Amino acid sequence: MDLIPPPAADDAAARAEVADRADAYAAAPLLNCLLREVAEPLPRADGSGDRRVYRLPGGRPLRVRGQRRPAEPEVFTAGNWQRIGHTELVKLVVEELVRHTGLSNHELPAEMIDSRDAVAALLTARARATPPEDPYLRSEQSLLTGHPHHPAPKARGGGPVAGWLPYAPEAHARFPLALLGLREDAVVEEGDTSALDTLGEAPPGYRLLPAHPWQLDLAARDLAPAFADGRLVRLGTTDFPAWPTAAIRTLYAPGRDLFLKFSLDVRITNDIRRLWRHDLLKLRRTDSAALSAFAAIDGPAAWLSDTGYRTADFAFEELAVLVRDGLRDRVLPGATPLLAAGLVEGFDGSPLDHAPDPAAWWEAYLAQVVPPALAAFADHGVVLEAHLQNTLVAVDAGGTPVQALFRDAEGVKLLPEVSRAAGWERLVYCLVVNHLTEVAAVLADRHPGLDPWPAVRRALSRHDLPEVAALLTAPTLPGKTNLLLRWTGADGADARYLPLPNPLVET
Known part of the structure; x- marks a missing residue:
């Protein structure tokens, strides 16, 4: 791939558009982390409209538009709501984390800025790159947002753009x-x-x-x-x-x-x-x-x-x-494999763009993804890292899921090398919190009348596991704390969880 030059110096409008889009892409996962890990949701105040309001550890109110990909953050200051951009958001996060933890961290803020700048470079490159014809490769190379709950999902080590852009999947390299x-x-x-x-x-x-x-x-x-x-x-x-x-x-x-x-x-x-x-x-x-x-x-x-x-x-x-292993001997004849994370991010040709019956599509998806992950755990003591990036879902010519494929032995845990309780917690986080919750949120966004969770409950309850019965009634699910993990300098493999409201519980 040839390096893509930036817009011409006099193309101020194009540069401003890229900057705004990069800010939005970078702010969404950072806000997700901040709101999940340290903020307290509040009742909507007067004038908040369709925005959700939170209290930060220092007491300041913050409001955002949207839930799955929060946007347009505003802080209440001097009697008014003030819009903040990505740079101000990073400063806000740093201040609040110092208050919340009593610790400082000089590396993570730089990674947050690096992640945003990387997105800007990727947007510029994608505008002039040719995407692959193969829908599988398009799905793999679609992740401009990346991990939806990480403070710096697109950071590339702080190196110069020329060093990493030729090898970036998001730039269709x-x-x-x-x-x-x-x-x-x-x-x-x-x-x-x-x-x-x-x-x-x-x-x-x-x-x-x-x-x-x-x-x-x-x-x-x-x-x-x-x-x-x-x-x-x-x-x-x-x-x-x-x-x-x-x-x-x-x-x-x-x-x-x-x-x-x-x-x-x-x-x-x-x-x-x-x-x-x-x-x-x-x-x-x-x-x-x-x-x-x-x-x-x-x-x-x-x-x-x-x-x-x-x-x-x-x-x-x-x-x-x-x-x-490659794909040809593993994928069903006539089916097209797609990255699950790509379905959440969106790409040209995604079956979610033209599913005639989203409820039936979701039932088919769950029927392919859930049973093998649970069977591997229950019958063989294999804990798959079944998150969005390690799961491929193959669809038929009509876009209906017909097969799931899993990968990455590096992330697999085995019982009893890890305890059954620890293995189950990891599986619930990877499969339910990281994976199914994200796909369900996309479906709910696109189809406001669709409640995706009854289908998930049915898919899980078909498996006679004591852990499943407990999961369906537990008040919370384990949510990984990527922001606090990085802020406190914990090892990346040392997952730490905080309780999240469990959407599987029937109300």
Whole structure:
């Protein structure tokens, strides 16, 4: 992909439009975090109209328009409601978090600004880029908002735009993979990595190792000695493009029907996105458990297996590449896979844009997504990370969901390595709070007369699990606190939850 230049200096209207849209995209998830994690909802005050009003920890009232994607924040000051932009919103969040926690944090505000600026760069690039023809790839590359409850979902490590924009899925990027020769005595691998050997040709005494070109740039200083002494050699690039998916570091090569997941030494949402050694060493165990579970589950649901990894012993995490199953042998004939997160974000060709019967569509969706996730947990002790970004939903020619596919062994937890209670809480957060709640909210927004929750209750209650019975009557659900997690500097894998009102409870 060619870098897209910014609008001309005299194109003030275009730049202002991009700035306004970037502010709105960046403000929505930040407001979601602020309102969920530290604010108190209030009855609507006089003059609030269709806006919802909250009290912040410092006592200041804040009101916003909308619920799923809050917008147009206003603070009550000196007897009037004052509209604040994204920069002022970041300052407000910082002040309130200091009051709420007693802690300061100099990194997160910069990430919030970086996330907003990244959105502006992406909007400019998308306006002049050609989206993929394949609806599956369009769904993977649609996430301009990203995680709807993260304070900086589009931050790219604070680096210059020219460093990351060529590899951004949201900018419809596609690019060849870098090919390296790795000296045979330095190879570390486990599982089936044979697909890597078909990507090019390595010289005698070397094995082929594909690399993400962005990661090669990020790790250039650390890898320089290996290039100098011959442990690594550059072999050019693949003769085909790969497309970055929503996960950014996971690429799909349609011509080879191959997914490859790489390390990226960049903080994206909560974590530095390396393939960490401890995760790679347990990969065969978690993937095998998930694969066995899906082989025993009735119905069309499928698991996209992480078949193996290859790396260098001197740069185990920096150069690791993970091989994942493609789609052709997993998706039902005639069906089109789509990223669940893309359905929430929206993209050209989404079946939600033309579903003739949204209630029936939702019933079909739940019938594909819910049973395999519950069966994997109940019958096999496999806790899927079944959130929006790890779930594909395949639809038939009419747009009706006919299959669910799940991925990412790195996020799988196994019982009893985690307790049943902890595993269930994680599944409820990923499947219900992160996933079904978001799709339900889209349907409710588009179809005001539709209540999506009775169908969810029916879908869950078909499974004879004591945890399900408790879930349907519990007053709250676990909501992950991404803003407080990042503000307090907790490890990204150390999920912390706060209680959210449970929409599954019948009123």
